[in-house]
Amino acid sequence: xxxxxxxxxxxxxxxxxxxxxxxxxxxxxxxxxxxxxxxxxxxxxxxxxxxxxxxxxxxxxxxxxxxxxxxxxxxxxxxxxxxxxxxxxxxxxxxxxxxxxxxxxxxxxxxxxxxxxxxxxxxxxxxxxxxxxxxxxxxxxxxxxxxxxxxxxxxxxxxxxxxxxxxxxxxxxxxxxxxx
Numbered sequence: 427x428x429x430x431x432x433x434x435x436x437x438x439x440x441x442x443x444x445x446x447x448x449x450x451x452x453x454x455x456x457x458x459x460x461x462x463x464x465x466x467x468x469x470x471x472x473x474x475x476x477x478x479x480x481x482x483x484x485x486x487x488x489x490x491x492x493x494x495x496x497x498x499x500x501x502x503x504x505x506x507x508x509x510x511x512x513x514x515x516x517x518x519x520x521x522x523x524x525x526x527x528x529x530x531x532x533x534x535x536x537x538x539x540x541x542x543x544x545x546x547x548x549x550x551x552x553x554x555x556x557x558x559x560x561x562x563x564x565x566x567x568x569x570x571x572x573x574x575x576x577x578x579x580x581x582x583x584x585x586x587x588x589x590x591x592x593x594x595x596x597x598x599x600x601x602x603x604x605x606x
Contacts, residue, residue, distance in 0.1 A: 460484040460596060462537060462556035464500055464519070466549040474507025478549050480515055484556060487523070487592040494523040494589045496537060496556065504545050513545045521551065526588060528575040533558040533595060558599065568598035 466478035480502025488495050500519045504512045524536040537554045560567050575591040583591075 460496070460498075460533065460535075460556050460558045460592075460599075462498075462554050464502075464521075464537075464551055464554050466542075466544070466551040468504075468544075468547050468549045470506040470512075472507060476504065476506045476512070476547075478502060478504045478515065478544060478551075482519060482521075482554075482556070484596065486596060487589040488520075489585050489589050490520065490522075492585060494526070494585050494592065496521050496523055496535070496592075504547060504549070512547070515544055517544060519551075521554075523588075523592075524553070526575075526579060526592070528572055528579055528591075528595075530569055530573040530576055531560050533572060533575065533592075535592075558595065567602045568595050571595040571598040 461484065462482045464478075464480050464482045466480075468476045468478070470476040480500040482496075482498045482500045484496045484498035486497050488497055497518065497520050500515060500517055502515050504515055506512055519542055521540055522538040524538040526533070526535045528534070534555065534557045537556055539553045540551050542549055542551060558568070558572075560569055560572055571591070571594040575595060578587060578591050
């Protein structure tokens with residue numbers, strides 16, 4: 427190899443390393459606490475039924491229009507009715523939370539069906555279930571926040587209290603992940 431080839435190879439390697447470290451830093455900023463597999467459908471250009479299949483990492487909760495809403499990032503793909511991939515999806519998505527249950531070990535919530543624009547395509551998202559299990563891994567995580575949510579949910583709490591409790595769980599898990 428001549429010096430020019432070595433210099434080009436070194437520059438490419440440096441760019442790859444910089445990009446990879448940026449991706450890792452970005453990923454660490456928004457560690458997913460609660461996850462769900464989401465599915466959506468749409469009518470494609472041929473009139474067939476296209477699909478979206480993605481993983482959702484819920485980052486936070488808000489109250490929107492009087493309803494607790496899960497805000498997260500979805501990563502997956504949009505495909506038409508013949509199976510051709512129309513594009514990869516990496517987008518923020520808001521899904522209304524239809525119901526929440528918690529114990530000191532587990533969190534479970536129903537995500538209501540909704541419609542969203544994905545890659546300039548109107549997609550209908552099916553109802554899904556999201557959750558978190560504190561016992562995944564070597565030691566339990568977020569037990570205090572999960573137990574507090576469980577106690578709160580035994581009452582008939584206001585939606586802002588539920589959103590706050592869910593955010594406490596998300597923060598506790600994120601903090602636990604960043605300690606590793």
